[in-house]
Amino acid sequence: AKKIQMKIDGVKDLTFEELSNSTSNFSDSALIGQGGYGKVYRGILADGTGAAVKRTQQGSLQGSEEFFTEIELLSRLHHRNLVSLVGYCDEDNEQMLVYEYMPNGNxxxxxxxxxxxxxxxxxxxxxxxxxxxxxxxxxxxxxxxxxxxxxxxxxxxxxxxxxxxxxxxxxxxxxxxxxxxxxxxxxxxxxxxxxxxxxxxxxxxxxxxx
Structure with missing residues (x-):
């Protein structure tokens, strides 16, 4: 069941199944980064859009706080030099943020x-x-x-x-x-x-x- 209900213009409310399919079931071959918050995977959404899927580490209180902070902030920030939030997922014990994919890394x-x-x-x-x-x-x-x-x-x-x-x-x-x-x-x-x-x-x- 979803934990949060929010309607944000330009930000997609995605399901776990959609993001799992977009990253080949979160395969190691799609992994592009990781840290204390969890892991980041390269994905292709159903509409063909490339995306970076940030999967929060399960059971992490800090991860939960960061998750809600990023949704609140990124959904209303628009500038060519800020990474754009594409969507999010909040189902059961899964929290994910989906960003535009940056092909040249960091x-x-x-x-x-x-x-x-x-x-x-x-x-x-x-x-x-x-x-x-x-x-x-x-x-x-x-x-x-x-x-x-x-x-x-x-x-x-x-x-x-x-x-x-x-x-x-x-x-x-x-x-x-x-x-x-x-x-x-x-x-x-x-x-x-x-x-x-x-x-x-x-x-x-x-x-x-x-």
Whole structure:
């Protein structure tokens, strides 16, 4: 039985069977990534659309929180430098998010010593600018503003034309709204989130991290 009921324009409510079929029953050959949240599979939806299916690890409370956070945030964020949410699945003990497929993978792999071909300087600059535009949109144009809190090269995905798209909003949180007359300012988290090696020194040294 489905756990959540929501109608979101442009986001498909997919069944477990549909996603299982699209990934050849979540075969190892379709696996393109994994982490503490679960695994990501490449899939082909019924309409022929390529997709990345993020299957949350069963029984993971953290995974459940990230699942609902990403649906809430991604469903209302639209920018060419942010990865797009295509659909979701919530059946029994299965929670999955379905994103547009990024054929050129993530930036970390292209920057590693094992990369097949080094990125040219103009391409690196274009990727840096695209990533910055996506983050700027989150901070200044999203309503309310959003802090990603886990920006790193593996969360910068590249489409077929190497356009950079910021991904993985599992650790995001809404920024506090400015204080208004008679209204207390929103809560700001003081707990550092994200990947420690990716968090800049001045944030770690700060007494407050949103």
């Amino acid at each position: 930036l970390r792999d292209h920057l590693s010593a094992q990369a097949k071909e080094a990125l040219s300087f103009p391409m690196r600059l274009r990727i840096a600018l695209g990533s910055s535009r996506g983050i700027l949109y989150l901070h200044t144009e999203a309503d309310p503003p959003i802090y990603h809190r886990d920006i790193k090269s593996s969360n910068i995905l590249l489409d077929s034309k190497f356009v950079a798209k910021v991904a993985d909003f599992g650790l995001s949180r809404l920024a506090p709204l400015p204080a208004m007359e008679g209204v207390a300012p929103g809560h700001v988290s003081t707990v550092v989130k994200g990947t420690p090696v990716s968090i800049t020194f001045y944030i770690l040294a700060s007494t407050s991290c949103a």
